[in-house]
Amino acid sequence: MPENIQSELNGLIGTCYYPEIWDRNMCLKDLKLMKENGISCVRIAEFAWGIIEPSEGVFDFSFFDEVLDICEKLRMTVIMCTPTAAVPAWLVKKYPEVMKWNIQRQPLAYGSRKDLSYSSRIFIKLCKRIVRKMAEHFKDRPCIIGWQVDNEINCGSYNSYSPEDTLHFRKFLKIKYENISALNKAWGTNFWSQQYNAWHEVELPGKSAETGNPSQLLDEKYFISWQVSEFVKHQVKILKSLNKKWLITHNGAFANVDLDEFQNNFDVFSHDQYPLFYKNWREATFNMSRIRGHCGKFWIMEQQAGPGGKPEYLQSTPEPGQIRLWTWQSFAHGANLILYFQWRTHPYGAEQRWHGILDHDNKRNRRLSEIKSISEDIKGIPTEYWTANVDKKIALIWDYVNMSGDAVFSDVTISYEDIKKIYCRFVSMGLPVDIISNNTDFNDYSVLIDLHPRICHETHVKRLENFVMKGGKLLLAASAGIRNLNGHMRCETPPGPYSKLAGLHVSDWTKVSKEKVSLILSGEEIPAECFAEALEPETAQVVAKYKTENLVLKNKPAICHNKLGKGDVIYYGTYLNETPDFFVDFIIEQFHLSVLRRLSEGLEVSCRGNERNEWISILNHNRGKIKIPLKNITGKKIVSSYLDAILKEKTYIELKGYGIGILEIRK
Incomplete structure (x- = not known):
């Protein structure tokens, strides 16, 4: 993103606005009220295809011209949307082939979105036409700073099995494999006599009598991501051709999207942040850490501003102070622009219980007052804060190949569960964690965690070896390296390509079910979960052994520590239990990590910094007031404090319930 444009948008707050839902005469009042309450940006036209093209080839921009005229008069900025996530009925009636098909090869019924x-x-073709028409019409509008392409691609619905999907799948496979012999080898079609003689014989997976071909299922996952990336490229190209200054974004990285590749289509990537979908504040930060780890600074296109709900569910209402708390949590994790979802709650449709800032009665409420207070907060924050980066120390590697593998191979458990557990424990201790891909620059981190990388590529392993040789710390865990990129089991002793790093081999293994299996670590007994490997050290040292009557594992090494070059590798031969705190504490001790060990429950600490200063954000997720000793936060001199932080006797700070403090310190 160009630095001059980025600086203008730092700390900007806005809202998602759907003026087409309401009477035209409400628009001016709405936008004035927004501006009075510190909201200076709106996202519009997200689902407005039927307003802009009410019948085929007939375009009417008059409504949105009126909206933009008001925005320009009030000096508000606008993020337009390409409205391609939902279409009017005329389009499906004339072109029924546009609909997705289910796995039974039946077209979905019209009447939703992302279908x-x-x-x-x-x-x-129709998407390209409406995007071009919109871009041509709005290209000289000074209030438009950028565009959101489509909406939450692959959220909820991602598979489709129409005849054209099958043709597209074959195109993808031809690009990847070039010839049918290579596909047969990659898919292992000699098993169960599944050989293909020609491309036209290849189909997307379907409902089969028994387990389908896992390599074919993997390629379906890769295809789905490639397919959506190709889809957005058309739109981005059109928009950029008509105004190079526009910033192009997309909101969200959902299932079956390779974020590492997908985000390259955009100037800045965006995330939709809904904390009430998660069990606790730690889990609520996971996806922001993933977006940040892949994309750097990001935008929030939809920040929760009310209880979410659809006909089948309804969330609780954010308590007073929580919207403000969540906003600063997003800023602390690297967001620089935040739009609240949404301005006013729809009175009809599938999201009539998805509450925005204002309720159905359109009266000013405490949520609007809270957002106004946020806009006042932002004015007092130093401009350097917005250009500062979130601290980098620990990275969890969670690449798209293994995400896809989790969906296909669930014979043990899915790696995501362990990744989430260890992430939550680290952030609860105030340690910065990014979720990265295996293509990320590892040099920015001191510790890498590669949990259960069942599908691996030798190039990735070489990069890890270089990282460790230079002094990096690496944690590996059970099932590492057992499959190649096609999903085939490797014909070598586990952990295969990771053996040099781990300094060991796996002599035996077993699924852990009802029989008690634990390991003894620093005198503590830790349950083993799901699956366990008996380790045989070569250059590694034994750290812990299994305690069990199971003869496969009895007295066998469970954790080993290997020195390689200037660095360290710990290999954990099982899966994490529900409370991995003791194991994470052990990792912190082994890797000599500096940690804020005495953080109270519900206290979140995050840091953004540059070469000169650091800004430590302290967020109190508790309802009650809390006192925090400064020695638990920083040993350095505090230059300034912002927001709710009250310094007491230079030894501790006090934060109200749902309060936020930012401490500025000199490096």
Whole structure:
């Protein structure tokens, strides 16, 4: 993102606005009220295809011209949307082939969103046409700073099995494998006599009598991500051709999207942050850490401003102070622009219980007052804060290949569960954690955690070896390296390509079920979960052994520590239990990590910094007031404090319930 444009948008707050839902005469009042309460940006036209093109080839921009005229008069900025996530009925009636098909090869019924096939040539053609018409019409509007392409691609619905999807799948496979012999080898089609003689014989997976071909299922996952990336490229290209200054974004990285590749299509990536979907504040930060680890600084296109709900569920209402707390949590994790979802709650449709800032009665309320207070807060924050980066120390590697593998191979458990557990424990201790891909620059981190990388590539392993040789710390865990990129089991002793790093081999293994299996670590007994490997050290040292009557594991090494070059590798031969605190504490001790060990429950600490200063954000997720000793936060001199932080006797700070403090310190 160009630095001059980025600086203008730092700390900007806005809202998602759907003026087409309401009477036209409400727009001026709405936008004035927004501006009075510190909201200076709106996202519009997200689902407005039927307003802009009410019948085929007939375009009417008059409504949004009126909205933009008001925005320009009030000096508000606008993020336009390409409205391709939902289409009017005329389009489906004339071109029924645009609809997604289910796995039974039946077209989905019209009447929702994200129900269109990204392989449909006529749908792509119509999308390109409306995007071009909109871009041509709005290209000289000074209030438009950028565009959001589509909406939450692959959220909820991502598979489609229409005839055109099958053709597109074959195209993807031809690009990847070039010839049918290579596909047969990659898919291992000699098993169960599944050989293909020609491309037209290849189909997308379907409902089969028994387990399908896992390599084919993996390629379906890779295809889905490639397909959506190709879909958005058309739109981005059109928008950039008409105004190079526009910043192009997309909101969210959902299932079956390779974020590492997908985010390259955009100037800045965006995330939709809904804390009430998560069990606690730690889990609520996971996806922000993933976006940050892949994309750096990011935007929030939808920040929760009310209780979410649809006909089948309803969330609790944010308590007073929580919207403000969540906003500063997003800023602390690297967001620089935040839009609240949404301005006013819809009175009809599938999201009539998805509450925005204002309720159905359109009266000013405490949520609007809270957002106004946030806009006042932002004015007091130093401009350097917004250009500062979130601290980098620990990275969890969670690449798309292994995400896909989790969906196909669930014979043990999914790696995501352990990744989430260890992430939550680290952040609860105030340690910065990024979620990265295996293509990220490892040199920015001192510790890498590669949990259960069942599908691995030798190039990735070489990069890890270089990282460790130079002094990096690496944690590996059970099932590492057992499959190649096609999902085939490797014909070598586990952990295969990781053996040099781990300094060991796996002599035996077993699924852990009802029989008690634990390991003894520093005198403590820790349960083993799901699956356990008997380790045989070569250059590694034994750290812990199993305690069990199971003869596969009895007295066998469970954890080993290997020195390689200037660095260290710990290999954990099982899966984490529900409370991995003791194991994480052990990792912190082994890797000599500096940690804020005495953080109270519900206290979150995060840091953004540059070469000169650090800004430590302290967020109190508790309802009650809390006192925090400064020695638990920093040993350095505090230059300034912001927001709710009250310094007491230079030894501790006090934060109200749901309060936020930012401490500025000199490095």
